Amino acid sequence: MPETHTDALVGRQDEIRRLDALLQAARESRGGALVLRGEAGIGKSVLLRHLDEAAAGFLVMRASGAEFETELPFAALHQLLAPVTDGLTALPAPHRKALEIAFGLDTGTPDPFLVGVASLGLLVETVRERPLLCVVDDAQWLDQASAKALAFLARRVSAESIALVFAVREPSRLPELDELPSRSLQGLGEKDARALLAAAIRAPLDERVRDRILAEARGNPLALVELPRTAGLAGMAGGFAQPDSVPAVIEQSFRSRLELLPPAARLLVTVAAADPIGDPGLLWRAAELLGIDAAAAAESAPLVEFGTRIRFSHPLARSAAYRAAAPEERRRAHEALAAVTDPVTDPDRRAWHRAQASAGPDEQVAAELEASATRARERGGVAAAAAFLERSAALTIGPVQRTERVLAAVEAKLSVGDFDTAAELLTTVATDDPGQDARADLLRGRLSFVRRRGDEGPTKYLLRAAARLAATNPAWSRECYLDAIEMGVLLGGLDHVVDAVRQAPPTGGPVAGGPVAGAAAVLAGLTSLVGDGHRAAGEILRPVVGDAGHEVWARRPSLGFMVATELWNRDTMYGIATRAVAAGRESGSFHALPIGLAMQAAATAHAGDFGTAMELISEEEAIADATGAAPLVYPRLHLAALRGRREEAAELFASVDHRMTLSVQWATAVLGNGLADYPAALKAAKQAVEYGAVGTSSLALPELVEAAVRCGESEVAAAALASLQERTQAGRHAWGLGVEAYARALVTEDESAYEEAIGLLDDSALIVYRARAQLLYGEWLRRQGRRRDARSELRAAHEVLSDLGLEAFAERAAGELRATGEQARSRTSKASDQLTMQEVHIARLVADGATSKEVAAKLFLSPRTVDAHLRNIFRKLGLTSRRQLRDLPDIR
Numbered sequence: 001m002p003e004t005h006t007d008a009l010v011g012r013q014d015e016i017r018r019l020d021a022l023l024q025a026a027r028e029s030r031g032g033a034l035v036l037r038g039e040a041g042i043g044k045s046v047l048l049r050h051l052d053e054a055a056a057g058f059l060v061m062r063a064s065g066a067e068f069e070t071e072l073p074f075a076a077l078h079q080l081l082a083p084v085t086d087g088l089t090a091l092p093a094p095h096r097k098a099l100e101i102a103f104g105l106d107t108g109t110p111d112p113f114l115v116g117v118a119s120l121g122l123l124v125e126t127v128r129e130r131p132l133l134c135v136v137d138d139a140q141w142l143d144q145a146s147a148k149a150l151a152f153l154a155r156r157v158s159a160e161s162i163a164l165v166f167a168v169r170e171p172s173r174l175p176e177l178d179e180l181p182s183r184s185l186q187g188l189g190e191k192d193a194r195a196l197l198a199a200a201i202r203a204p205l206d207e208r209v210r211d212r213i214l215a216e217a218r219g220n221p222l223a224l225v226e227l228p229r230t231a232g233l234a235g236m237a238g239g240f241a242q243p244d245s246v247p248a249v250i251e252q253s254f255r256s257r258l259e260l261l262p263p264a265a266r267l268l269v270t271v272a273a274a275d276p277i278g279d280p281g282l283l284w285r286a287a288e289l290l291g292i293d294a295a296a297a298a299e300s301a302p303l304v305e306f307g308t309r310i311r312f313s314h315p316l317a318r319s320a321a322y323r324a325a326a327p328e329e330r331r332r333a334h335e336a337l338a339a340v341t342d343p344v345t346d347p348d349r350r351a352w353h354r355a356q357a358s359a360g361p362d363e364q365v366a367a368e369l370e371a372s373a374t375r376a377r378e379r380g381g382v383a384a385a386a387a388f389l390e391r392s393a394a395l396t397i398g399p400v401q402r403t404e405r406v407l408a409a410v411e412a413k414l415s416v417g418d419f420d421t422a423a424e425l426l427t428t429v430a431t432d433d434p435g436q437d438a439r440a441d442l443l444r445g446r447l448s449f450v451r452r453r454g455d456e457g458p459t460k461y462l463l464r465a466a467a468r469l470a471a472t473n474p475a476w477s478r479e480c481y482l483d484a485i486e487m488g489v490l491l492g493g494l495d496h497v498v499d500a501v502r503q504a505p506p507t508g509g510p511v512a513g514g515p516v517a518g519a520a521a522v523l524a525g526l527t528s529l530v531g532d533g534h535r536a537a538g539e540i541l542r543p544v545v546g547d548a549g550h551e552v553w554a555r556r557p558s559l560g561f562m563v564a565t566e567l568w569n570r571d572t573m574y575g576i577a578t579r580a581v582a583a584g585r586e587s588g589s590f591h592a593l594p595i596g597l598a599m600q601a602a603a604t605a606h607a608g609d610f611g612t613a614m615e616l617i618s619e620e621e622a623i624a625d626a627t628g629a630a631p632l633v634y635p636r637l638h639l640a641a642l643r644g645r646r647e648e649a650a651e652l653f654a655s656v657d658h659r660m661t662l663s664v665q666w667a668t669a670v671l672g673n674g675l676a677d678y679p680a681a682l683k684a685a686k687q688a689v690e691y692g693a694v695g696t697s698s699l700a701l702p703e704l705v706e707a708a709v710r711c712g713e714s715e716v717a718a719a720a721l722a723s724l725q726e727r728t729q730a731g732r733h734a735w736g737l738g739v740e741a742y743a744r745a746l747v748t749e750d751e752s753a754y755e756e757a758i759g760l761l762d763d764s765a766l767i768v769y770r771a772r773a774q775l776l777y778g779e780w781l782r783r784q785g786r787r788r789d790a791r792s793e794l795r796a797a798h799e800v801l802s803d804l805g806l807e808a809f810a811e812r813a814a815g816e817l818r819a820t821g822e823q824a825r826s827r828t829s830k831a832s833d834q835l836t837m838q839e840v841h842i843a844r845l846v847a848d849g850a851t852s853k854e855v856a857a858k859l860f861l862s863p864r865t866v867d868a869h870l871r872n873i874f875r876k877l878g879l880t881s882r883r884q885l886r887d888l889p890d891i892r
Contacts, residue, residue, distance in 0.1 A: 009050055010199070010221070011192030012043060018183055019051050022163050023058070026131045029864070031157035033164040035139070035177050038185030040316050041222025044167040047185075048135055051165060058133040058163075059126065065141030066276030067319065072348060073376055073384045074102040076146035077119065080134060087125045092857070095121055102145070108378065115145075116152035116626065117857050123153065123162055124862055131161035140172040143384065147176040152626055152860070154180050159864035187219020200225045222314070254320035257302050265297040267329060269304055273321040274333040274356070277349075278310040286336040331357045348372040348388075355391050366395040370405060373412070386412030390425065403431045410443050422447055434468050435476075441465035442480070449487070459484045459493060463500045470504065482523045482552075486559040489526075489694045498530040518544070519552050526563070529694075538567065538730025545731065548575025554583065557592075561599045562695035568728050568736025570765060574603040594620045594632060601635035605642055608768040608804040611832055611840060611891075613639050618841035619859070626860040634663045641667035642768065644674040644808025662688055662696045669703035674808030676815075681707035682716075689720065698727050705743040706776070714747070721747050734760050735769065742773040745780070754780065771800040775813050787820045798824050805830065830890045834876045840891075842869050847886045 009016060015036070022034055036044045052060060063080035085103075088096050095118035100106040102115045126132055136142070136150060154164045154177075166177060170184075188196065193214055217223035258266060271286050283306075287294040298306045303317040312318040322330065338353035351368040358365050369392035376384035389409035396402040406425050413422035426447070429440045441461045448457030466480035481501050488494035501523070525541035544550055545560075545567055553560030553572075557580040564572035577599035584593025601616035617635050624631040633656050640649040649671050653664045665688040672681025685707055688700035701724040708717035721743050728736030738760035745753035754777035761770035778793035798813035802825075814824035832840050838859070845855045852863040852870070859866070870882075879885055 009043075009046060010196045011188040012047060012185075015043075015047055015183055015185065016050060019047065019165070020054055022165070023051075023055055023131075023133070026133070026161050026163040027057075029159060029161050031160040031162040031164075033154035033157070033166070033180050035166045035168055035180050035182035036185060037168050037170050037172070037182055039220065040169050041220045041314075042185045042187070043221045044169075044185060045137065045314065046221070048137060048165070048167055051133070051135065055133045058131050059129075060133045060135065062135045062137070063146075064136070065138040065143075067141050072143055072352075073145040074115070074143065074149070076136065076142045077115075077149050078103045078146075080136065080146075080150075081119060081122060084122055084126045087122050090125050091118055091121050092853075095857070116149045116156075117860055119149055120153055120156050120862055121853075121857075123157075124160060124864075127161045132163070134162065134164045136164070136166045139166040139168045139177065140170075140174055142174065142176075144176070144382075145384075147174055151176040151180065155625070156860065156862055156865070159868050160862055188221060188224075189219065190214065193217065193219050193221075193224060196221055197224050251316045251320040251323075254303060254314075254317045255324045258321055258324050261300060261302075262297075264292050265301045266325070267333070268292050268294060268297040269301050269321045270325040270329050271333040271336060272304055272310050273312070273318045273325075274330065274353075275310070275337055280306065280308065280310055282337065282340055283310055285340040286333070289336045289339055290332065331359060348375060348384075351388070352391075355395065358395055360395075361397045362395050363397055366392045366397075366405070369395070373408070377412070382412055382415045386415070386418065386421075390421070393425075400431070400433065400436075403429055403433075403436050407436065407439050407443065410440075414443065414446055419447060434472050438465040438468045438473075438476070438480070441468065442483075445487075449491075458491065459487050459497050459500075462487060463497065463504075467504060478519050478523055482519050482526075482556070485523065485526050486556055489559060489562055492693070494694070495530055498527050501527050502531065518550070522552050522559075522563075529566075534567075534726040534730040538732075541567065542730070542732065545569055545572055548572040549579065554579065557599065558595060564731075565695035566698045566727060567731030567733070568698065568739065569731045569733040570603070570606070570735040571733065574600070574607075574765070577603050594623050594629070597623075598632040598635045602638045605635065605639045606768060607765045608642075608800075608806070610639060610643065610805050611844065614832070614837045614840045615844055618837045621837070622841075622859045622861075633660055637663045637667040641670035641674075642806055644671060644806055644811075646671070646675060646808070662691055662693050666696050666700045666703070669700055669707065671808065673703055673706050674806065674812060676710075676812055678707045678710035682711050682713070685720075686716070689723070698724075701727070702739050702743045705746055709746045717747050734763060735766055738766065738773065739769055742769075742776050746776060749780065751777075751780070767800060768804065768806065771797045771804070771806070772809065775801070775809060775816070778813070779816055782816060782820055791817065791820050791822050794820065795822070795824075805833075832891060835873060839869060839873050839876075842866060843873050843885060843891050846870065846882055847888065847891050849886070 018034065022032055025032055036047060038044055061080055061083055063076045065076055081099075085099075088099060091099070095114065097106060097108070098114040099118045099122070101108045123132060123134075134153075139147070142150070150164070150166075153162075154166075157164065166180070168174065168177065187193075194210070197210065197213060213224065258269060261269070267290060268283075268287055271290070272283055275282060275286070284294050287297070298304075303313045303321065305311045305313070312321070325333070334353045335357035338350050338357060341350040341353060343350050347368075351365070351372045354365045355369055369388045373385040373388035373392065376382075376388060386409055389405055389412055393402050393405035393409055396405055406429055410422045410425045413419075413425065422443070426440060426444060429436070431437060431440075441464045445458045445461030445465070448461060462480055462484035466477045466484065469477035469480060481504065484497050485494065485501065488497035521540055521544045525537045525544070528540055529537035541563065544552065545564055546569065547553075548560075548564075548571065550560075553576050557576050560576045561573055564570075564576060577596055580592065580596030581600050582596075584596045597616045597620040601613045601620065604616060605613040613635065617639065620635070621631045623629075633652075636652060637656070637660065640652050643649075649667070653668060656664055665684045668684035669681045669688060672678065672684060681703060685700045685704035689697050689704050691697060701720050704720040705717050705724065708714070708720060721740075724740050724743055728740040738757045741753050741757035741760060744750065745757065754773065757773040758770060758777065761767075761773055763770075774793045774797035778790045778797055781787075781790035781793060794813050794817045798810055798817060801810035801813055817824045832843075835843060841859065842855055845858065850858075852866040855861070855866045856863045861869075873885070874880060877885075877888070879888070885891060
């Protein structure tokens, strides 16, 4: 195959040093990744060839994205790992099964990040003998499932002898690789460009011709070589008409050579370009079907290497060959490829080729694509499902069926973040069916939520969908109204939503005077909450809020958690969170599980179990890191506020964006009360309460009572107490009633209210609030001059607060004890105090008997990385073995 450009690495010394350093680090078990970025022809392929030559002693594994394979899930990952799939048997059964499903060797739905962990395990097994280099070319065309898995791998090899290098043509829309180390290749400087041109064209050049080539190429190495081939040196000297971009110049050069081919050779090259697999057997069978003498045609075809795999000399050569073909030739190529593709082993690729061969609507092909979408979704290829459904809808004849497929495609597009295409598809929906209209509005609401978080758009569409369904499907209509209320709780604007719900026509709810249940009860209760207040709403909501296992909360755990918080029902808060975690683990949903973990961490922190809270937060953050999502910050805010470490908390509060303002204000109020900085607590609590957010404002009320009393603002304290009483009486749970009792004691100075609070809070899950009640009671007793009684309460409060780790409140109790004439015992430092959250999590898992491999799988790390963390843990705690860690009581 003729070379299209010189292999000289002119002007790329910095990039070569960076690649060589990456290889050397991998040899020393300090793995890493690098993304080479740049326009077509800028030199990425040449650098990859250098990398091959420099990787002496490495096992080199390669994959290449293909423009026509972006819809097939895990295609590139399968290509990369194909040489080592024999090692699947060494993996744990769940990991092995995840990869087998991803690669189409088994049926089921793969957990995408279990696929990532399994891929990491497979590579770790491979590098036991020698270091590994993974090269991924044309990464801009990776299918999304592979891109996620490979990005995950790239972030997890820092303790392994593995190097990953990606070559990405810019511009690229592949966010999965954006956070990896990268190097953007720029055009060559004039000196280097002249040197490359001189090496590529050894014939004497007129200076004006040389200057024209240099000006047109703009430092692009491949363009420097291809420009003279496109127009000839005479053309350049006479004023060559430049295409719009450098890639266009290069592609035009490739096209000009293809135009000289005989028809049979051109058709063979078109078939090769239409088949991204590069399987020669498939190509020869398709050629035979088309009546092409493949051997003869291949001899005269430039730009293509017909070997054990069909390869083009450059990615632009493939796209040039495909685009240069007439539409009818492309359809013939895809039709032949479909005919020779096995419908049993590769039905999706066959369906895709058939779709590309269709010149107009074809219901049979549309149905095949819909079936392919179902299979792709089951394998975790939501992006593939979206592409199949979009094409299926375009080929569908019947308007009702076409709308169904368009709506399914929109849902899939939203799931993969292709919001522009989703919006464009929604504009094509035209139907008289109320159900389809409602589904379209629900999808518009989702789109509005993700695009413009915080405006009225999401609730507007949800309310419109509910109104459309009121007459034909009242149960679904109620669900839509409830979804709108949940959105109002999450985003604000709840009053506006409730007004719309009140003005809506009846939705076939329960008979007047009869019991209200399920979604209808929550809808009625939250509507009443806004319009009639907590006492009236409590009568409706209490039975549902008292049942953490109710199905309505299974569908909307976040709403249930906030309503339970609003009514001070700790059991339901924790129960909903626990159920959400269990459901997330069972489904493998890395959208649902982090939400459950965050809720459970917050509820656990309020119970004083900070070690478990840190473990849950660490797991949620591990998932966020693995998926590239932002971690949920609010459980960390709850933990920081309760622990009361001023500097750590202040740093965290300052790092949180504006969307968490209310949580930060509540946390600031708790921290201020713990530190006895009552003016700061008063200001923050007022702001949190005035906004009136469901859940947060309720938690802020007792903080406002305490701070207002200490600051002498009795009217503010009395008003906050009245609001708190409305909520706790509506919930009628020991947590709320106990907190209300000590808040009432602060305002009224009624000693029996303190005693009532301590009695109501006598539960291990409420120990934090019992200790705070004892602290407040002890402070009151000391101010009454009853030092002996005060010491008893303050001593008990200090011991609990100190043991749990509520450091600010414990220090406040110690100060009060000193004021009574008694010295508080010094707090014994816990092992977990010296560790990061992730280290606490690893230490607890290991202390419970988990192996490094088991910890690695849970936290999406490599075993070597876990071992490195363990060494840090041992160093910090002065330990030398896992046995000593298991014997350390403070760690669990």
